[in-house]
Amino acid sequence: MANADCPAIGVFDSGVGGLSVLRELRIVLPRGNLSYVADSKYVPYGTKSPELIRDRSSAIVRFLVDHRRSRVVVVACNTATTHAVDLLRRDYPTVPIVGTEPAIKPAAHATQSGVVGILATGATLAGERVSNLIERNTEGIDVVTQPCPGLVEQVEAGDLSGPVTIELVRRYTQPLLARGADAIVLGCTHYSFLQETIRRVVGPSVTLFDSAAAVARQTAAVLATARADGVPREGAAPDGHGVFFTSGDPRLVRPVLETLWGEPLAEVRQLAL
16 A cells, blocks of 8 residues: 555546646645546547536546546546536545636736736636636626637647647737736636747736646645545555546557656556546
8 A cells, every 4th residue: 555645646637738737736746646537539628518528527537536546536627627526526525526717816816907818718618617706706807708719729739839829829819918908817727838828929018827736736735634534545556656548549649748748658548438
């Protein structure tokens, strides 16, 4: 049995975007045993129906809990959080489910112009969770939302700064800048990997807000509470181990995973659910 301080953590996303959260988890929980699922066969979730998103999320969490012995599951996807996290928490009442939501509150606190822009998938923006976040946290603030079709696919292809990606970033940020936004929320975990490109496009006067680090800190806090309550947190593998799965073709997904993760991966396993 692995050390009790090395929790088994399951993380999933529609594709590779959740690696932005996984990188932060490695920082705050360096001894955590991480199982990551990229549901690449169904990426992007942002164009899928809520029913399919819930079905995929449920199947992946079942795998992480039953087969990877995950003691906490991180939904490293804003769209899956929007449409599936309540169902997951109902179906797995003994497993903490940590969701990912756009960093709207800190952006609203930071804006000087009184205008906050939100870049996200259409499915995320259509959900009640984002509407509720905006209503609770942006009184007196002008909020401009912008769906970004195609951006997730660029990240999935490993194209973070090519001409097509730059053109999409310009197209989607221009309406926000035209309204005077000086704070832009990256409401999709994939967009974290585009921060350098987005900064070059929008300029230094605009601040970007990403929730990956906050999700990692919340996960650490949840695990600390669980240990304080006497709940065992044994790991599923040697300390600090990471295992990667994809529902797509590992030969295609692995190079992008390695680029975004920042190091070679011993293996990317095929996952059929």
